[in-house]
Amino acid sequence: MPATEFANLPLSGDSLTMEKPILLRALQTAREVLEKASKHKWNSPEAHYAFLPSAENQQLLKLFKEDVYIEEKEGKKICIRRLVPKEKKAGFIEEFNEVRGLLEDFTKPYGVVGGWRIEKEDEEREEWVLFSGFESVENHTEFAKTEGIVKYREIVGFASGFEVKHPRAAEGL
Structure with a gap:
């Protein structure tokens, strides 16, 4: 795989x-x-x-020894993630596939891609990592004001928690 x-x-x-x-x-x-x-x-x-x-x-x-601070939690590095109890994984996948188009339509021309974390911190919980593009943090908050957000938020019922990060590309890379 x-x-x-x-x-x-x-x-x-x-x-x-x-x-x-x-x-x-x-x-x-x-x-x-x-x-x-x-x-x-x-x-x-x-x-x-x-x-x-x-x-x-x-x-x-x-x-990178002088420039990167590695913060660890239980020996694992933490990234963007949505936490899904193991028993809700199938439902999450089904629901996400139903609402994915809402996010894709809003973020065009940027794509939407995601996947499941391989290294687990907890065998009872899965971690879904989603990458999508927005023009800005403010543009991301505008998505929360769309009509489709009610349907999109249904995936929240499958998650036990989530983190959202807004990284930016470093100039010159």
Whole structure:
């Protein structure tokens, strides 16, 4: 099963401005190394795990040692997610497929893509990660004012919690 890696790199200290040329070069190098190693998508989770101890990956980690603060919770890095009790997974999938078009129509020309987290923190809970594009944070809040939001919010009944992050692309990458 192909796998996509989503990495959250929280910047620390003066790196938060993204104006550090050395950090930008490190991020460019990381992108190049990861694209070459994964060909934009890992063939399997095992292929990704095999890359982690590699010399290439260890060099990447050294590049970021002063600029990235790794916050862990129970040993796992936390990203964007919707938490779904295991017994509600099938219902969530069915409901999401029914309302997906509402989000896709609103976010055009940006796509909507999602998937289930492979590494579980809790065997009784699944994590759905959704990526979609919006022009701005304000544009995202406008989605909550649309007619279709009533139907879209029905997926909330399947989740036990969720997190929303609004990342932005770093210039120069």
